[in-house]
Amino acid sequence: MPASLRFDADLRSLKHIRRAMIDAANQIGARRDSIDDVVYAANELISNTITYGYGNQAGPIWIDIWQEGDTLYVSIRDTAPVFDPLSVPLPRNLIKRGQQRIGGLGLFLTRHLLDDLQHRPLPGGGNELLLIKRRAF
16 A cells, blocks of 8 residues: 655654655565665655755655555655756766765765666646665565
8 A cells, every 4th residue: 555645844854754664665575675775865855855945944845655566656746847867967986085075975876776767847837856776575
């Protein structure tokens, strides 16, 4: 049975969002390693939506979690300005000696933890991100 969750865009709610996602994915029987990957990826994407999309202002975030066969799906929707995270180029060289930096790798890690990440602008504004993790059950 799919889980539908709604949250206010607030960085302080990320812990609650992660917990609710873990509970929902557990309830449909996803494997723990798959849940960890999807929740980490969702946390990064939602953090970016709150910080950059909503600019730390109020706004809704809707999350749907469901299973089709052995695949775990997570849809994240918002009403923030349209932005496609897939348009951000992946870094060529992650870390060169002496050039380490903090931050900036969230989208890279997200794209590597998932089997697929899709974006579509919503009619009337906003975004939907579809996170796909195969062999999750």
